[in-house]
Amino acid sequence: MQTKLRFLDRYLTLWIFLAMLFGILLGNIFPGITTLIDSLSWGTTNIPLAIGLLLMLYPPLTKVEYGLLPKAIKNKTVLSVSLILNWIVGPLLMFTLAVILLRDEPAYMTGLILIGLARCIAMVIVWNDLAKGNREYAALLITLNSIFQIFSYSFYVWLFLNVLPEKLGIGSFNIAVPMRDVTESVLLYLGLPFVLGFLSRYTCIKMKGKHWFQTRFLPFISPFTLYALLFTIVLMFSLKGEAFLALPKDVIKVSIPLLLYFVLMFLISFFTGKAFGIPYDKNAAVAFTATGNNFELAIAVAIGVFGIHSPQAFAGVIGPLIEVPVLILLVRTSLYLKKQFYDPKKSTHTLHR
Incomplete structure (x- = not known):
């Protein structure tokens, strides 16, 4: 059944802007908030x-249908194309755009590379459904990305941030x-919400049935991804009140390569x-899976490694700000391309057997 973009998702860009503004106002009205936030820590982890x-990551990982994995192997063409686009083309494209456009901003460059390495596991279903x-x-494909991401993301970060810049002669940035x-x-x-999501799915379906899980439990937990994202943005921007005047320019700097990435990645895919x-x-499933990114993971890693005040984390926050309006336009582009290049009568909505 064709779905509609939920009200909260449709205006996600607006909510993110409002969360940024609210965070900045909060930081200016209560200048001691930085000390308060830092005090709520255990070791190096801010609670x-x-x-x-x-x-942010628990709901999308709970939605993953792990039992579908065996079916993915049956269509080797789709599987191979998807893996190449997601794990070779996508990261390389974002890396290239980040290096070309943000050479003078190595921190933002790093943040964008982190985004490019985090493959989408959440909003793809929405874009895919809207594009028929x-x-x-x-x-x-989301299931494959989820599994692959757990075991490969650390290696990819090492490869794209520690190895490739040096090999390409840009290691002087010391990133x-x-x-x-x-x-x-x-x-x-990623690992903890993955385990919790898997256990939640298995336990709920076993105790209450798949229908209850899909119609009651998932709709209940799904909005928490957005709530948690907005909470994180408010928290981050409450610490950036003093840098308010510089933020619009930085948003534009990060937005341009993101915009180019989404459009180019979709068309290539x-x-x-x-x-x-x-x-x-x-x-359409392959193209939107390859085009979207797991900003939740990129933000989490950026904050965990570089800190909540870091430009890398700021770049991660800009990601969903740009993704939603651009992907809505790409949905319309996909439907246009369908009319131009595909015979609707030959399009199928069933898996190859």
Whole structure:
């Protein structure tokens, strides 16, 4: 069944702007908030922030249908194209744009690279449904991304931030990132919600049934991703009240490569799928899965490694600010391309058997 973009998701860009503004006002009205936030820490972990980051990632990881994994192997063409786009083309494209456009801003460059390495596991279903894509295949690809991300993200960060800049002669930026810090952040902010999500799914379905889980439990927890994201943004920007005048310019700096990334990644993915003869419904799933990013993970790792005050974390926050309006336009682009390049009668919404 075709879905509609929820009210909260449709105006996500507005909510993020309002959260930024509220955070800045909060920081100016209560200048002692920085001391208060820093005092709510255990070791190097800020407790309110950690709770917010965990709540961001728990709902999407609870939605993952792990039982669909065996089906993904059956269509090797779609699987291969998706893996190449997600784990080779996407990271390299974001890396290239970040290096070209933000060479003079190594911290923002690093934040964008972190975004490019975090493949989407949340909003893809929404964009895919709006574009009349195959929901089951989108779920399959999200499942693969979730599993792959847990075991590969730390390595990818090491490769793209510690190795490639040096090999390409830009190591003078000194953006080396300790792999241990990244691994700890991934285990905490991705591994823990992954386990909790898997256990929640298994327990709820076993005790209450799949229908109750899908119609009652998931709708209840889904909004917490947005609430936690907005909470994190308010927290971050309450610490940036003194830098308010510089923020608009920085938002533009980070937005340009993000905008280019979304558009280029979608077009590359869509026409690659078409060249391999993938039917439209599956091609839409592949294209939107490859185009979206897991900003929740990128923000969590940036904060865990560089701190809540860091430009890297700021870049992560700008991600969903740009993603929502651009992806809505790309949904319309996808439907236009469907009319131009696909015969609707040949499009199928079933998996190959």
